[in-house]
Amino acid sequence: MLKKLLIFITFLLSLNPNSPLTARMPDPYVEKLQEKKYLKLSDGREVVLVRLFNENGPSNHMRLFLRQKEKVLWDVTYHEDFETVWADAHFLPLYDKEYSSDLNSDGFSEIAVAVWHGGNAMQFCRSIIFTIEENKLAVLTTREINYEFSRSVFKSREEAILKIASPK
Numbered sequence: 001m002l003k004k005l006l007i008f009i010t011f012l013l014s015l016n017p018n019s020p021l022t023a024r025m026p027d028p029y030v031e032k033l034q035e036k037k038y039l040k041l042s043d044g045r046e047v048v049l050v051r052l053f054n055e056n057g058p059s060n061h062m063r064l065f066l067r068q069k070e071k072v073l074w075d076v077t078y079h080e081d082f083e084t085v086w087a088d089a090h091f092l093p094l095y096d097k098e099y100s101s102d103l104n105s106d107g108f109s110e111i112a113v114a115v116w117h118g119g120n121a122m123q124f125c126r127s128i129i130f131t132i133e134e135n136k137l138a139v140l141t142t143r144e145i146n147y148e149f150s151r152s153v154f155k156s157r158e159e160a161i162l163k164i165a166s167p168k
Contacts (some may be wrong), residue, residue: 027149038093039111044068047111049089051125052077062086064113066137074136078115082142084126088094088116090129092145093152095160100132103157103164108133110140110164112153127153130163140164 037049045068052061065107066074078086091116093099112127125147130137141164143153154160 012163015045024161030149033092033151034090034114034142039091041100041109045073045132047091047132047137049091049113051088060085060087062115064137065106066132066135073100076137082115082126082128082139084115085117086115089113094129094151095154095157098151098157101157101160104130104131104140104159111137112143114145114147114150116147129153 039047041047045066048065048067048078050063050065052059052063061079062078063075065072078089080086090113091099092112094101094103094110094112100111102108103110106141108131110129110131112129114125116125116128125145126148127143129140129143131140143163145153154163
């Protein structure tokens with residue numbers, strides 16, 4: 001009787017798409033997002049992510065550039081920053097396919113970079129939200145995301161503004 005009860009409970013749990021017993025295929029939309037390493041801003045400036053390689057292949061280092069035409073305005077290499085290893089990264093929409101938006105009304109747009117730490121626990125990854133200032137990017141805040149399934153950092157502009165105004 002106990003065996004039948006366990007089989008029935010397992011069956012019921014498998015009906016829930018968020019159950020840990022349910023295997024989910026990667027989201028093709030998010031897989032395409034993970035290729036996003038370049039942003040062109042409305043003022044013509046560009047933000048670029050580059051994965052660095054060493055003699056053994058890919059390294060856990062990502063370079064983030066801000067440039068205008070051929071001139072590099074700002075360039076930083078990340079490795080183990082913001083409590084995560086930068087095994088890979090890509091740009092992630094802040095909300096509703098919007099990659100750049102002024103969320104805190106300071107006159108500068110914000111962008112988000114999703115960072116994968118290289119491990120299996122993809123539901124515990126970070127997005128780093130940067131403010132694009134005159135000639136540099138400044139970290140505004142970080143947010144937890146699921147690297148494998150997050151289509152944006154926030155569900156809507158209203159949520160983004162609310163969460164940025166009161167981060168915790």
